[in-house]
Amino acid sequence: xxxxxxxxxxxTAYVVDDDQIxxxxxxxxxxAIERLARFENAQADLLAHQETIALEMDxxxxxxxxxxxxxxxxxxxxxxxxxxxALLERYDLR
Numbered sequence: 001x002x003x004x005x006x007x008x009x010x011x012t013a014y015v016v017d018d019d020q021i022x023x024x025x026x027x028x029x030x031x032a033i034e035r036l037a038r039f040e041n042a043q044a045d046l047l048a049h050q051e052t053i054a055l056e057m058d059x060x061x062x063x064x065x066x067x068x069x070x071x072x073x074x075x076x077x078x079x080x081x082x083x084x085x086a087l088l089e090r091y092d093l094r
Contacts, residue, residue: 004032043088050081 005014021030053074060071088094 004035043093046081046084047094050078050085053078053081 004020005016007014016032019030020032021028057071057074057078060066060068060074065071085094
C-alpha cells in the first residue's frame with residue numbers, strides 16, 4: 001500500500017498532497033480521509049473484539065471449561081489482539 005502522507009522537510013509533522021483530500025461544506029474527504037476512516041474502523045473493531053473475547057473467556061471460566069479447545073482458541077486470539085493493541089499504543093494510536 002502506497003503512503004498518502006509524507007513528512008515535512010523540517011520533520012515536525014506530516015502532510016498530504018492536495019489531490020488526496022477535498023474540502024466541501026461537510027468537511028474533508030478524499031483518499032487520505034477514507035484510509036484514516038478505514039483504520040479507525042479497524043481499530044474500533046479490534047478493541048470491541050477484545051472485549052467480546054474477555055466476556056466469553058469469563059463465561060467459559062465460570063463453567064470450568066478453561067481446558068476446552070474454544071477457551072484456548074480465544075486465549076490465542078486475545079494474545080494476538082493484545083500484540084496489535086500494543087503496536088498501536090507504541091505509535092500513540094490508541
